[in-house]
Amino acid sequence: MARRPLHRQLFSELRASIAGGTLRGGARLPSTRDFAQQRGVSRKTAEEAYAQLEAEGYVERRVGSGTYVCELPLPAKRNARLEGRRTLSARGRTSGKSMACVEPLEIRAFAAGLPALDHFPIATWQRLVSSHARRLDTSALVYGDPAGDPALREAVAAYLGGARGVHCDASQIVIVSSSQEALHLLAHLLIDPGDAAWLEEPGYYGARAALTSAGARIVPVAVDDDGLDVAAGVALAPHARVAYVTPSNHYPLGASMSLDRRLELLAWARRSDAWIIEDDYDGEFRYDGRPLTAIQGLDPAGRVIYVGTFTKSLYPSLRLGYAVLPQDLVASFVAARTQVDGHPPPFLQRVTADFITHGHFDAHLKRMRALYRERRDVAVRLLSRHVELGPANAGFRVVAFTRGDDRDLAARGARAGLDLPTLSRLYIGKPRHGLVLGYMGLTPHALAQSVKALAKLV
């Protein structure tokens, strides 16, 4: 970067002296000639610094008399300490604590966030990025479509129709930065402060943060082996505005929601004019049985909003996900997103669209499914010798139930270099204790080492 011009430095210095009270109101500054000589700068530089001070109202220049510091209502005492009550909103105070959605910056046992990036087809991707870089021209610099790049929306619609049983066309797809952004937007779009919202208990912290930020009264609804207990939800809050569910692979316990429950949930939503947010965050990766298709595909009444992400299926720093909306919600959702982040950056959307339409995405998913299945097998085999495990038919993690308080275990894990996300923090009511163990980024060798370290702790 070009060096900061000398006259700006001098201006800032003089301004600081005035604002700080070193140069008081009425004080006379040296002439620009004297000042230039004192500082070893050109007269022009000194003149520019003085002119800026005058333009901003710090000094007054009287012809034939000199330059005087103005009388300014400056704070009596100047120090660089943050002062007074530093009041955040209730949301702000909460978000700074437990509800942040901070993800790991490197692959660590047993944090769940990072896919096996060393298996990403980086050469293919790089070739596509370079090709788009070569074709960049000024037409690519204008604002993008706030709903997302049209080619990517088409590609996502085709993928979701084929692979996930989602019934939609491209006009219902909105590209977002992540499923988290979709949840944030949906919560604000659908929830008025005080409205009830069903959240699976235990449930995903990102959904909880989004609903809380919108002012929802969160109603934790029990989950069993068939997924969310719809009858329990109806008993607790029949008029909830929203139900948030992870039906393919419940986060974090791993149940798959049964068809009966899915239909029961849909029937309730139709009866109560409620919305269902279906978070299919890892629906691409099922190892046992076939991938269950989406609730969205069962719903002709337009009560389901389907949310997905490329964070795990491609890579996290891509920052692309998608929401599939009933036609009549699209315009409002897009308008709300213009108020939050304008629109998604188009450049890597176009690369992603090419990656999908050229068939690389399907091939990549197939390879990764095999890789993660193998890792799942190893993780379950090794872990089950030491802990009681929940189901692990899909996704990237498995819950290990613990007898004592999981926070003690996590603290001991941290000292041993292990990241052990607790199960109890995902409950609103009385928690079960356990560890939510991610394995997707860990090679069989690393898994073996990490399980050994974990075994010593339990």
Next chain:
Amino acid sequence: MARRPLHRQLFSELRASIAGGTLRGGARLPSTRDFAQQRGVSRKTAEEAYAQLEAEGYVERRVGSGTYVCELPLPAKRNARLEGRRTLSARGRTSGKSMACVEPLEIRAFAAGLPALDHFPIATWQRLVSSHARRLDTSALVYGDPAGDPALREAVAAYLGGARGVHCDASQIVIVSSSQEALHLLAHLLIDPGDAAWLEEPGYYGARAALTSAGARIVPVAVDDDGLDVAAGVALAPHARVAYVTPSNHYPLGASMSLDRRLELLAWARRSDAWIIEDDYDGEFRYDGRPLTAIQGLDPAGRVIYVGTFTKSLYPSLRLGYAVLPQDLVASFVAARTQVDGHPPPFLQRVTADFITHGHFDAHLKRMRALYRERRDVAVRLLSRHVELGPANAGFRVVAFTRGDDRDLAARGARAGLDLPTLSRLYIGKPRHGLVLGYMGLTPHALAQSVKALAKLV
């Protein structure tokens, strides 16, 4: 994209028949051999479709007897019509209407959104993008820092210190997708529902949308030639939590806030433990007088949050802006942003950091300042023959005051192919009428044509 596999197509079709009631509970499906023959597919394909139906609970396969549709509690009538009350939140209903921040997708007279992109140094930029594309490796795929790329934060801190008199170091900079995202996050971080917030009257619709979304009670505060009338704000709402200001170049009227007013505002904020959001959305572009430095630089008490953007100084589809926060707000702001969009995509942040540190940014700003000054001169000269203009010492637009209702004029403009953003929509109380005319993207020739068309309407 790979074609959708045949067995998935068949599955979807059968599922639709079951869900739609064409195949009723108890109905017997043909054997897979018959079905394969009917459809001209392999037995294996038919088998896979049936197996998926069974896995999802639509059919039951009885050994030696056949495949039967399950009795399911399906909705009685199936149609693809959206049904019931489609209830959005109050926010959602509003955002779908006037408050969307939708920007023009092409350069049009007199929409203000798009810079003169044909003067962007596209070759230099393309070279940097290509160079980063070549260096892409898997280490770039992990989650990025939610506060932004460290190199870009350093570059922004250095630029703002030198050019805008902002006192900060890189740790106080958070990279966002746009100033709009910063406003959205700040509103949610600082405002509890019902809290008062000062907004300039008339004022920026994006700030209004952000504050409204957070539940603020918006207090419109008059603006005169010295900027926001602080005394008026104190009289209306002394205990407001936030004041939103555009002190370099008031949006949309173009006043520059005087030093006295700046100090008065700071004194109020310190006295009332309030926050000042300083939106310096076009502070880079001042044509008359020197660019005024930021309020943030006058504030040792940490009451000011400074917001800026690369949308106008580089290009809109880049999706990069920045907030400069007092040290004690950084962690909460970053935590809140992880709940909204996780983190900004790193790839183009790195390109932008290089662009700045290699000196291209300063050179570009210098060229564009000269270009926009020339366009400003032409616009003011031509427009002032027909309409009464407000000040145009900076930025990209000028207000033309009108006698009649500006909405009528805008409607007539639309029919004549002119985009005439109204002044009245930027008021909460009794409005003045006028047009907010953008000229930045228009060549002198296009300006002359457009002013001619406008002259016929006024």
